[in-house]
Amino acid sequence: MRVFIAGVDGYLGWALAQHLVSRGHEVAGLDNYMRRDWVAEMGSQSTTPILKMTERLEAFREVHGTNLQFTRADLCNYESVLNAFKHFQPECIVHLAEMPSAPYSMIDVHHAVFTHQNNLVGTLNVLYAMREVCPEAHLLKLGTMGEYGTPNMDIPEGFFEIEFRGKKDTLPFPRQPFSMYHLTKVHDSHNVQFACKNWDLKSTDIMQGVVFGTRVDAMGDDDRLMTRFDVDQAFGTAINRFCAQAAIGLPITPYGKGGQTRGFLPLRDSIQCFTLALENPPKKAGEYRVFNQFEETYSIVQLAEKVSNVATKLGLNPKITHLENPRMEKEEHYFNPDHQKLIDLGYQPTNDMKTEIEVTMKDLLKNKSRIEARKESLFPDIRWDGTRAKSEYIK
Numbered sequence: 001m002r003v004f005i006a007g008v009d010g011y012l013g014w015a016l017a018q019h020l021v022s023r024g025h026e027v028a029g030l031d032n033y034m035r036r037d038w039v040a041e042m043g044s045q046s047t048t049p050i051l052k053m054t055e056r057l058e059a060f061r062e063v064h065g066t067n068l069q070f071t072r073a074d075l076c077n078y079e080s081v082l083n084a085f086k087h088f089q090p091e092c093i094v095h096l097a098e099m100p101s102a103p104y105s106m107i108d109v110h111h112a113v114f115t116h117q118n119n120l121v122g123t124l125n126v127l128y129a130m131r132e133v134c135p136e137a138h139l140l141k142l143g144t145m146g147e148y149g150t151p152n153m154d155i156p157e158g159f160f161e162i163e164f165r166g167k168k169d170t171l172p173f174p175r176q177p178f179s180m181y182h183l184t185k186v187h188d189s190h191n192v193q194f195a196c197k198n199w200d201l202k203s204t205d206i207m208q209g210v211v212f213g214t215r216v217d218a219m220g221d222d223d224r225l226m227t228r229f230d231v232d233q234a235f236g237t238a239i240n241r242f243c244a245q246a247a248i249g250l251p252i253t254p255y256g257k258g259g260q261t262r263g264f265l266p267l268r269d270s271i272q273c274f275t276l277a278l279e280n281p282p283k284k285a286g287e288y289r290v291f292n293q294f295e296e297t298y299s300i301v302q303l304a305e306k307v308s309n310v311a312t313k314l315g316l317n318p319k320i321t322h323l324e325n326p327r328m329e330k331e332e333h334y335f336n337p338d339h340q341k342l343i344d345l346g347y348q349p350t351n352d353m354k355t356e357i358e359v360t361m362k363d364l365l366k367n368k369s370r371i372e373a374r375k376e377s378l379f380p381d382i383r384w385d386g387t388r389a390k391s392e393y394i395k
Contacts, residue, residue, distance in 0.1 A: 003278060004090035005029040006075055006126065007097030008068070009036075009053060012142070012211065012270060014227040016094065018218035019271045021064050028069035028088045030080075031097065034118075035228070035235075038104060044232035044377035047244065047367050048214060051224055059224035075122030078129065085133040092278045094140045095126055098188075102146070102179035102327075103234040103382040112180040119184040120191070127195040138281035139203040140274065141192055144185050145263050145292065145337065147207060149176025150330050155337035158205065158290025178329050179384075189290075196288035203287075204277045209263030209294030211270045212239040213356050214363040227267070229363070232377035239264065239303050241378055243357065244371045246311035246318040247364040250378070255391070256325030258301035259332035263294025263339070266356040269349055276345045292339040295349050310357045314365070324391040328384040 003020055007013040008029025017027045033053070039045060051059065053070065060068045069088065073080035075097050085093075098119040099105065105115040123141070130137055148155050151174070160173050172193070175186040195201045219225040230236045231244035242252045265273070273293045282289055298306075304320045311318045325331065351359075364371065371378075381390045 001091050001278070002026045002028070002088060003092045003094060004085070004088055005094045005096065007031055007095070008070065009033055010096055011228050011230070013096045014056070015216045015219070015267055016271050016274055017068055018060070018064065018225060019216055019275060021066055021068070022218040023275065028071070028084070028090070030071045030073050030075070030084055032072060032074045038099065038101070039230055039232060039235050042232045042234045042377050044230065044235070044374045045370060046228035047231050047364055047370050048226045048229045049223070049367065049370070050226070050228050055224070059222065063220065063222055063225060075125055076118060078125045081125045081129045082133065085129045090134055090137050092138045092140060092281065093126060093130065094274065094278065095123065096142050097122055098142070098184070099181065101234045102181045103380070105181035106179055106384055107382055108386065115180055116184050120187055123188045123191055127191065127201065130201055131195070131199050135199065135201060136285070137202075138278065139192065139201060140278050141188065141203055141205050143189055143205050143207045144182060145207050145209045145294065146179070146182040147175045147177055147186050147189060148173065148337070149178060150333040150335055151176060152334050155292070157292045157338050157341055158207070178327070193288045196286050200285040202282040202285060203289070204282065205288065205290045206274070206277065207290060207292045208270065209265055210237045210239065211265060211267055212237060212360065213267035214360050216268050216271050231371060232374070233380040233382060236378070238300055239307065239357070242304055242307040243360050243364055245378060246307055246316055247361060247368055248371050248375060249316070250375065251319045251321035252304045252308055253321055253323040253379070254300045254304045255323055255327065255380070257331040258304065258322060259299050260329060261297050261299045261333065261335040263292070263297050263337060264303070264353070265293065265295040266351060266353070268351065268356070269295055269347070272350065273342050273347055276342060276347055280345050291341045292337050293342060294337070294339055296353070297335055297337070306353055307357055310354055310361055314358070314361055322394050323380070324394050326380045326383040326391050
């Protein structure tokens with residue numbers, strides 16, 4: 001299958017490209033390197049050293065025995081997207097090329113506007129280019145479980161049946177995003193569903209949980225093929241930050257009470273799920289389907305305790321100290337989402353969470369100096385009320 005990955009220089013994109021070529025797929029990709037710039041803006045860097053793209057491509061070819069066809073371009077430039085699709089003629093398009101940070105989108109009006117422009121325009125360009133060049137291709141679009149928010153009821157996979165005033169219908173489950181970034185993902189879902197309904201495109205909208213981990217098997221032991229791993233307040237997820245804090249002897253810092261519950265899955269499982277979805281595309285034109293993609297749900301406190309236990313096993317002595325929460329979110333809530341569709345396609349978790357955290361911790365300890373050099377970026381000062389101030393310890 002010819003698979004085009006938008007955002008191929010990123011955390012998920014680089015890992016997915018290697019996994020797919022190891023399975024015999026032909027892969028092309030597009031990126032404009034903006035993730036590198038955004039993380040630098042936060043005063044941070046990838047904890048795992050990342051080569052220049054020319055060097056990454058050379059290592060890719062040397063190890064995997066095939067070229068990754070790469071284009072440096074911006075999805076917000078329609079002609080670039082159109083030309084890339086015309087050249088490659090993709091059968092599947094994996095769209096990972098968006099600004100993925102809730103805190104970054106909440107810094108100020110400029111970052112909020114940029115997030116909307118970048119994410120929505122890029123997705124619209126993909127949809128229109130598909131309609132013109134490859135309308136029979138399958139769009140695998142990365143959404144987020146954050147689109148749903150934290151409703152006080154079970155969360156289905158995209159749709160649910162509702163009865164109101166004697167009438168029944170199957171409708172999209174209500175979205176309740178809690179950041180400007182998550183709001184753009186909701187708009188994306190609406191735009192993709194519209195394109196499927198009106199233009200007979202096919203798409204799988206992946207509502208993905210929080211991904212953690214540094215490796216997939218296709219990388220082998222060659223550090224040149226490592227994907228990026230961010231730990232800063234904006235682009236490092238909670239579990240990433242906890243691992244980095246423990247690695248350099250800082251307290252592990254859940255926000256607020258730590259009862260916030262989310263779905264999580266290792267990088268290996270994320271890539272496995274993407275592969276299952278693209279190798280089992282929708283069967284008919286116009287089909288828009290939604291997969292909830294995660295392994296298990298955990299509270300932030302549970303994550304902190306898991307990281308602490310692994311760190312202790314590795315000879316570290318981490319403490320768990322709560323920080324004032326800079327976000328506006330429920331810190332204790334009900335959370336029970338479905339995730340059956342990928343299981344029906346054959347998804348099986350690879351490692352338990354503790355094993356994957358241990359692999360991650362060992363990679364971080366090898367690059368401990370890179371964390372220490374940017375340790376200020378681990379602590380939040382981006383607040384949902386529009387101010388900037390470092391959070392204080394509360395316990």
